[in-house]
Amino acid sequence: MRTEVPLIKEFDPAALPKGSMQFFWLEIVTDSFAEPVSIPLMVAKGRYDGPTLGLTAAVHGNELNGIPVIQRLFSEIDVSELRGTIIGVPVVNVPSFMRKKRRFNDGVDLNHIFPGKADGNVSQVYAHRFFNKLVPHFDILLDLHTASFGRINSYYIRADMEQEETRKLALLQDAEIIVHNPPSDGTLRGAADALDIPAITLEVGNSNTFQKRFIRSGLEGIHNVLCHLDMVDDDIAAPSKNTIICKSSYWLYTDAGGVLSLQADLLQILEQGQQMALLRDIFGNRIKDYLAPEKGIVIGKSINPVNQTGGRILHLGIIKSLT
Numbered sequence: 001m002r003t004e005v006p007l008i009k010e011f012d013p014a015a016l017p018k019g020s021m022q023f024f025w026l027e028i029v030t031d032s033f034a035e036p037v038s039i040p041l042m043v044a045k046g047r048y049d050g051p052t053l054g055l056t057a058a059v060h061g062n063e064l065n066g067i068p069v070i071q072r073l074f075s076e077i078d079v080s081e082l083r084g085t086i087i088g089v090p091v092v093n094v095p096s097f098m099r100k101k102r103r104f105n106d107g108v109d110l111n112h113i114f115p116g117k118a119d120g121n122v123s124q125v126y127a128h129r130f131f132n133k134l135v136p137h138f139d140i141l142l143d144l145h146t147a148s149f150g151r152i153n154s155y156y157i158r159a160d161m162e163q164e165e166t167r168k169l170a171l172l173q174d175a176e177i178i179v180h181n182p183p184s185d186g187t188l189r190g191a192a193d194a195l196d197i198p199a200i201t202l203e204v205g206n207s208n209t210f211q212k213r214f215i216r217s218g219l220e221g222i223h224n225v226l227c228h229l230d231m232v233d234d235d236i237a238a239p240s241k242n243t244i245i246c247k248s249s250y251w252l253y254t255d256a257g258g259v260l261s262l263q264a265d266l267l268q269i270l271e272q273g274q275q276m277a278l279l280r281d282i283f284g285n286r287i288k289d290y291l292a293p294e295k296g297i298v299i300g301k302s303i304n305p306v307n308q309t310g311g312r313i314l315h316l317g318i319i320k321s322l323t
């Protein structure tokens, strides 16, 4: 049976009763039938005062692992003991979620245009209204993403490791890798940071699928954040991994087209000059080898062998330290 969920136009968490959990459809824009395009909104308002934690998923419409992470968190939270409020948006990019696509329905990457524009074009106005209706209510933001289609990722975090609070939030995730990455313009994380809202990005596995292992890891990281913010009485789970911290990272691209085979695994540490990929022509003849330009760890990689000049090979992290 489908549960009836109220449609609202504005959202004010202060007006909700303490000790309640409620779900809403929050109208953002209207479509060409003049019908509302609304985002699903989950709100757990604790019985006691405390901070507001914002959780967002599917800013890219095919990045799904964050959705069950938020759903499960809400199924486990006890609002009669919670201090503060958790606001979860399991799907930010509703038009793209329905099309199973990364980009917004005008072809724009939503995570390059935050905080949007009040009188802007289709994607800009969507980003603006989403951002302004919700993000100013957050004290902390965790934005859940995955790898893009045709690539796979380790479980890694993007965070500004030079900011005290975002550094702490990142370390609480028990991720395989943390990449130091100052908040950049246009991302949801960057736009939140511009409002002095500490924000990190969780890259939780791969696109277009639900992956149990990553969903568990994401949930545990959020649980640890709730403990750290003193919103629940529980203990931070002891880290199970030796998180590798990277001071920077970058993608490596091919300089020729052909059929590409990757010879490096996720989390593999490559030495400078080590072979990472082999390019062949369509007859199977070897065109060239790609070697690691410096020592680094494989954060993510392409899994699609069809490769035009400039195709992605892998995402190399330059290691700073082991925690």
Ligand SMILES: [Zn+2]
Pocket: 059, 060, 063, 145, 146
């Ligand atoms: Zn993403």
